Amino acid sequence: MTSAERKEIRQRLALLERASALFDRFGVSVPLAIAFLNHWPTAIKSYQDLVTTDAWKIFLSCALYELAAFALRRAVKFATAELAP
Helix, strand or coil: CCHHHHHHHHHHHHHHHHHHHHHHHHCCHHHHHHHHHCCCCCCCCCHHHHHHCCCHHHHHHHHHHHHHHHHHHHHHHHHHHHHCC
């Protein structure tokens, strides 16, 4: 691999790392914003309200976005470790 190719790969990894940091910081707000725009319930009084109003989907979406952010962070770490001399 030439130094130009290595430099290009490092630049792309740096861009992916910045995108990963932004997704990690603001990723959870995406399902919450979608829920707010869809007029989903904002106050849950009991477990029965949680189940009958489908508000549990908000919590599931947030958890899935957190897992996706974690996976993206790990992928960036593995990619940068692989390029280290």
